[in-house]
Amino acid sequence: MSASLANKLITVTGAASGIGLSTARLLARRGALLSLADYNKSKLSQAHEELVSVSSSQKILSTTLDIRNTQSVNDWIASTTQHFSRPLDGCANIAGFHPLWSPKSVEEVTDEEFEECININTLGLFKCLRAQLAPGIISPNGGGIVNVGSVSGLIGFAGDSAYVASKHAAHGLTKCASKEAGKRGIRVNAVAPGQTNTPMVQAMAAEKGVLPTPPVSLQREGQPEEIAEAIVWLLGEESRYVTGSIYRVDGGMLD
């Protein structure tokens, strides 16, 4: 087991559910100090209770916020460094949104539908990155940022243009930030999951009926813990020469 994240200060968005919650659990088990954020207050509070029980209340700070709100994001990052009296060592930007509406071709998508994906998956991510990369926020010793994109940020899917566009942009942001921040010892990577068994996908299945098995080499969907393992590896010292990468964790979907 890796010890490199013990007592490192890591922020996690989307920590109340799915891949974010699995990542927070793994980081807590590795002894990290965690600043968790999510806009689902009740689920975040449940996650907080659970994580405090495996870690300690001194090591876990939880904040309800919407990553679309610039002031909330800036205040969260500032209050995290104040609360723990130290700069950040890493950030897992995982919060994201997939629409529940049925597949729609480009000519059928409304402004509001398109904007909802972009506002969370692209602009919200941008606001987190901007706050995290501001001078003095990440340790002068360097740090790791991991954004969660998607295989939808690598290829197109008919009927899913808003989400696909928002995730392509998330990958683009990752690559630009890695080029800018590398000289400060800050690595910026993305994980691109394939279909993963989380409440997001369960809600889509409830809305649309059983989702087909994804067309992947391993012939099953992923589990959130399997995506979390990749995120935590990219946050830690073991991946110290990796930056600007988009890591597919998709069971072999695009091969």
Ligand SMILES: NC(=O)c1ccc[n+]([C@@H]2O[C@H](COP(=O)([O-])OP(=O)(O)OC[C@H]3O[C@@H](n4cnc5c(N)ncnc54)[C@H](O)[C@@H]3O)[C@@H](O)[C@H]2O)c1
């Ligand atoms: N599950 C999949 O198949 C899959 C595949 C590829 C990529 N992803 C990406 O993985 C990430 C995590 O998704 P998941 O499947 O765990 O979904 P999830 O719905 O279980 O978890 C997402 C979390 O993000 C939070 N969130 C959403 N919008 C927010 C906002 N504006 N501000 C703050 N918190 C917000 C939600 O409340 C939720 O707790 C997302 O970025 C998603 O796009 C998921």
